[in-house]
Amino acid sequence: MTRILIVPDSFKGTYTAVEVADAIASGVESAGHTAIRMPVADGGEGTLDALAEPLGLARIEVETVNPWRAPCRGLLGMSPDGTAVVELATASGITTPHDGPRDAVTADTYGTGMVMADAVRRGARHLVVAAGGSATTDGGVGAIAAIDERGGLGDARVTVLSDVTTRYTDAARIFGPQKGADPAAVALLTRRLEETASTLPRDPREVDGTGAAGGFSGGMWSRFGAELRSGADFVLDAVGFDDAVRTADLVVVGEGRLDGQSRAGKIVSAILARCGEVPAVAVVGSVGDDLGDYRARFENVVVASDAAALTRAGRALRP
Numbered sequence: 001m002t003r004i005l006i007v008p009d010s011f012k013g014t015y016t017a018v019e020v021a022d023a024i025a026s027g028v029e030s031a032g033h034t035a036i037r038m039p040v041a042d043g044g045e046g047t048l049d050a051l052a053e054p055l056g057l058a059r060i061e062v063e064t065v066n067p068w069r070a071p072c073r074g075l076l077g078m079s080p081d082g083t084a085v086v087e088l089a090t091a092s093g094i095t096t097p098h099d100g101p102r103d104a105v106t107a108d109t110y111g112t113g114m115v116m117a118d119a120v121r122r123g124a125r126h127l128v129v130a131a132g133g134s135a136t137t138d139g140g141v142g143a144i145a146a147i148d149e150r151g152g153l154g155d156a157r158v159t160v161l162s163d164v165t166t167r168y169t170d171a172a173r174i175f176g177p178q179k180g181a182d183p184a185a186v187a188l189l190t191r192r193l194e195e196t197a198s199t200l201p202r203d204p205r206e207v208d209g210t211g212a213a214g215g216f217s218g219g220m221w222s223r224f225g226a227e228l229r230s231g232a233d234f235v236l237d238a239v240g241f242d243d244a245v246r247t248a249d250l251v252v253v254g255e256g257r258l259d260g261q262s263r264a265g266k267i268v269s270a271i272l273a274r275c276g277e278v279p280a281v282a283v284v285g286s287v288g289d290d291l292g293d294y295r296a297r298f299e300n301v302v303v304a305s306d307a308a309a310l311t312r313a314g315r316a317l318r319p
Contacts, residue, residue, distance in 0.1 A: 043232065067107035092108070160216070258288065283302045
C-alpha cells in the first residue's frame, strides 16, 4: 500500500498544521492510500502544538504580560523529563491582544521572561523558546529583567528556535517595519540595540541568528548561554521525520504561501533537504511570483486555500 507522509506547517491565520494535515490525509485515505500525519512548525506559531505529542508536553496557562505590559495569559508546555516549550508569540507576539497603542519602540519581551521563570519554578531544566512572531525589538532586555527579578534560571539550559540568521543589530532594519516601526523608529531601535550589545556579558553582534525576535535570541545567548538552533531542524528531529521518510513513497509539504523566502531556512527547505530520493509535492494556500526555479524542487505544486480543496488535493495525489 502506498505510504504518503504529510508534513505541513500552519496556514497562518487560517488553518493550524494539524488541520491541514487532517484535511489532506482524509483525501489520501479516501483514495486508498496510507496517510502518515506529521504536522510541523519552524520555531514560530504552532511549535508547541507540533512538539506536544513527541515530547509529551502538558499545556499550562500562566499569568504574564503582553509586549506593552498589560496583563494576559501565557502558555507553556511541560514534559515529564523537565523540558519546557515556550512560544514567545503567545506573550510577546505581534498578534497578542492589546487595547492600547501597539508601539514598536516600547514593546518588550518582559512577559516571555515571566513565562520562562515560571517554567523553571515548575521544575523545568531545559527551556525551548520558539522565537517567531514577536512584536518586539528590545534585544531581549525585557525578558532578562523579568528572569533576574524572579531569581534567574538556576541550572536550566536554554535553546532558542528560529528560522532566521539575522544578526543582533540588524534586527530593527530587517524586521522593524513589519512590527510597525517607521524609519525614525528603526533608527532609534538600531541605536538602542547597539548600546545594549555593548553592555551584555557577551557581544552578540557578530553571531548569526542573534537578531531573531528583535534580538531576543541574542540577549538569551549572551546572558544565559542559550543555544541558537534552526526551529525547523529541531522540530523535524523531535517528530522523527528521518525515520518516517525512509518508509514513505511520497512527501507532502504545506504552508500558507510558497515563495522565494521558503528556501531560506523555512520548514519546507529543511524537509526537502532530508527527503533524499523520495519525491515531494507542495500543497499550499498561495504561490508567490518570486518562486522561480524553486518550483522545480517539487513533483507538483497544488494551490488549496480551504479545507475542501485540501482534501481534494490529498485525494488526487499519485506517488
